[in-house]
Amino acid sequence: MQAWLDPFCAWLESTPLSHTLQSIEWIVPAVQTLHILAIGLLLSAVLMLNLRLLELACQDQPVMRIAARFLPVVWWTLPVLLVTGLLMISAEPARSLQNSAFQLKMIMLLSIVALTFAVQRRIDTNRWASSARLWRTGFALLSLLLWVGIVFAGRWIAYVRVA
Amino acid sequence: MIFDPQLEWLQATALAVTLRENETLFPFVEGVHVLAITLVFGSISIMDMRLIGLAWRERSVDQVARSVLPVTWVAFAAAVVSGALLFASNAPKYAHNDFFFRKMVLIAMAGINMAIFHLLLNPNTNRDSSGRAVPVSDRVVGVVSLLLWIGVIACGRWIGFTMIGG
Known part of the structure; x- marks a missing residue:
């Protein structure tokens, strides 16, 4: 992977976009602020759904109602996270792309997005309502675990030294 | 700053x-x-969107509050404890940081905004019925709350950029 990643990082760092992001002082913290705000919206939506699946909140509402309320939030905050994330990568490509905490974060992110998409598909095709309680509980716990892991891995990017 | 000796002591513990x-x-x-501050912001934003009338209109403000505010309070407690630990680790630097000061002022303002809603506005109107017209006062409280918390997150992020070597 390193064989193509090194030149790619060097190229990305030499682009005008990267130079602009590095030279205007307020852009990176502003982009990071947007990124954190979007994480807040996504995480809270995910938490509400998972608390409902674990039967810890919103018990007066059917699971399908709660899913319809909160799952769309995941789908419209992810593009915001993607764009702000790509901007942060463009500002400092090697710091993120070659960082093991970042790579772990992406693996966890792709896993939970795929899993959540599968749940969304089951809901759209009316198969989620009949799924066993064990599956719902398992999904909720795995989802919480992965999202918390993603947040921590994100914070760790700043601390892992890139060789 | 008058508390400098205390801040130095705290940092040396x-x-x-x-x-x-x-x-x-x-x-x-x-x-x-x-994690804590994102959940504070995210859960409060659900409440604020309901107050503004943009989301979850089929449930009453009170119902939304009962579902969401426990998450907010647990997350806020975790944010205060973790924040206090971070502050202690570099007390004088944080205390002299402009963005840290602004962040604390914004949190206090968010608290006042919430107190106004709970003490002055909420008991006077019947919020148990969902789907009814959203009062202007609710919309104002919701918008002010969202703006203040966005400001809190922004100041928090800016602390990280103004502490380096300073």
Whole structure:
């Protein structure tokens, strides 16, 4: 992977976009602020759904109602996270792309997005309502675990030294 | 600053030294703080969107509050504890940081905004019925709350950029 990643990082760092992001002082913290705000919206939506699946909140509402309320939030905050994330990568490509905490974060992110998409598909095709309680509980716990892991891995990017 | 001796003392405590020098503990506490503050913002935003009338209109304000505010309070407690630990680790620097000061002022303003809603506005109107017209006062409280919390997050992020070497 390193064989193509090194030149790619060097190229990305030499682009005008990267130079602009590095030279205007307020852009990176502003982009990071947007990124954190979007994480807040996504995480809270995910938490509400998972608390409902674990039967810890919103018990007066059917699971399908709660899913319809909160799952769309995941789908419209992810593009915001993607764009702000790509901007942060463009500002400092090697710091993120070659960082093991970042790579772990992406693996966890792709896993939970795929899993959540599968749940969304089951809901759209009316198969989620009949799924066993064990599956719902398992999904909720795995989802919480992965999202918390993603947040921590994100914070760790700043601390892992890139060789 | 008049509290400088106390801040220096705080920074020299065993707990603060451990936090500052342990390479795993500090980012871990930061991780807890990020997780907590994102959940504070996210859960309050659900409440605010309902107050503004943009989301979850089929449930009453009280119902939404009962579902969401326990998450907010648990997350806020975690944010205060983790934030206090981070502050202790570098007390004088944080205390002299403009963005730290602004962040504290914005949190206090968010608290006042919430108190106004709970003490002055909420008991006077019947919020148990869902789907009814949203009062202007609710919309104002919701918008003000959203703006203040966005400001809190922004100031928090800016602290990280103004502490380096300073």
